[in-house]
Amino acid sequence: MLSNILFAMEDGKIMVGGEEVEVEIEQQQQQPCPPLSKNAQKKLLKQQRYEVKKAEKKALLKEQKKREGERKRKEWEEKLAGATEEEKQQLIESRKCLRKERMDQRSDEKGKKMQRLTKAKENGQNVVIDLEFDHLMNSIAEYLNTHGMKLNLELILPVSCCFTNALLSYMFEANKLKLLDLWQIMYCYAVNGRCSCPAHLWLTGCQGEMQAQLQRLPGFDKWVIEKENRPYIEAFQDQKERLVYLTADSETTLDILDPKHIYIIGGLVDRNRWKGLTMKKAEDQGIQTAKLPIGTYLKMSSSQVLTVNQVVEILLKYLETGDWKTSFFEVIPQRKRCEGDNDIEQDEDTEGKDDHEIKIRDIELEEESEKKDDQGSKRQCIES
Template identity: 30%
Template sequence: MEELFEKPENNAPEENSYHHYTLFDVTVDPGLKDDEGNELPRPFNKNQMRKWLKKVRWEKHKAEKRSKEKARAKERKREARAANIDLGPNRKMLKKMKLEKVKKNISIIIDLSFDHLMIEKDRYKVIKQLLRCYSINRRSEAPLQFHVTSFGEKSKVDISRHNGYEHWDMEYHEKSYLELFPKEKLVYLSSESENIIEQFEEDTYYIIGGLVDHNKHKGLCHKLAVEQGIRHAQLPLDKYVNMKTRKVLTIDHVFEIVLRISEGMQWQEALLKVLPIRKGVHLCDSLNSSTISIETSKENDVPT
């Protein structure tokens, strides 16, 4: 492993003094010594130092990375124009379209009240999935009302890595959904719920738990909904598709399924479109059988 810090000079004083180490033009004080020569506690332990170094590297190279990303995007657009490929509306057009589109009276809430249950890496995953939800929604012809609740300090720090997040087309709330919306209009989406939902009602707020926990807190969202006395439901996955893996979906997958159904897409089509290949998704045998029988009857029809 390479040296992270510059070593002090040999002739530097040892007692009742301390050395400054430099990394990426940032000065770090690794700790002082008391009158008896004992080293005082350092400001960072090994884990904290590793995280700090990662942030320093990110800040140092952020502008350079952004510049390279812009250059790559311009090159892709140039190649697409040369090949006569339509890449869809650009960012400027999307922002203009955002103001012109009429949103459906169906709301999605991402509940970010679980920050304390996740490590930093998993909190970043939640923000990344939130970004995907935003991207999917703004490209829809019939976008949903989009809210983020319990938007605390940790979430603000994590999301600040994405420049301009304040201008995303969603509403940020520091308060809980219980303090913001009528209780009778809330529905928490949870795979542990015994209630099956097939239609999304207007003037209703559907909550998705902003939690990446690798199954450490199974059933937490359902338990929370029961304790709070609000409605809860799960998507009808078992009715339409078989999956080789668990039914637990990511935040952006649940968001997109709700969006596609709200747009008028059929459940089978929406689930096959949204769910990733790695989950081994295929239509239920009963649905496949009914599809085959319908196609067969059409082939046997004799025009009169």
């Protein structure tokens, strides 16, 4: 998908869902696009390979779902074919009742979820996702203009969020900077809704491209989450002494979650590019900092930086269990922890599965293997 977009853009067209969409592109010959560095080329090729594998996995999952539906439909038809008229009516009524029970169950679960989130807004642990990093990057239009193109974004952005994210991904890779991915915010909200002890989530400094993308999400206006355009330092100006910025650069280790404190997570993805940024920001603002007690339970040879959604999920697990060790080992992926069980897991996962399921598993294992190769010895840890 991404490679199609990148190549088609030169001809004034983009590929969206397999269809060509014309866009207004004006080449500025007087400002030729500078060649990508070797590192940027490697990242681009890696991204293209990822998109191909992602598309293949999606197709396999779709085919698997289709086959499962056909199997169930065939079983149902065979069951009806061998039944009397009275038995048919009983089967049909039973199926209707089962469907109604499932719908009622979903409705009940949704209602309970909304109750939990509403209660969390009143007295839940405050967790803030800091989105105040727009000043570190250019908008899409500014970036493309700098590199010799003008793009009519009014035509593109409403077309496809997938395309928007792909274009954003390419732009940020080229600039070696990524703002918090949209899917991470969606995941944070989803996992908070499933949690038996949800937090009171905040999005602060929500402006610019991120705000525009979030507002396009179906149902975003109904999310039970605080959407604050102001920076957290203004939103909580009368509670500054309670603010705690979670950053791996802090010298203070977090022992427990204090219900009175407001924990802030920086909404940056590429933290290697901006090492120490959140720490400096907190120091300049005169607020407390802390880091998760990862080193107490996991031994690492390098950075203890996690993704935003991983940090949120760890905090939620701790709110549920009150146990940091359990929280870390349930959330941090196995590939980022100790090695040794992967071969056993692979044998267990493939046993009794059909070709489609095995292919999907192979793709997932290949993706994990590539991530391990990229990381090398970046993170080697054992349970202490």
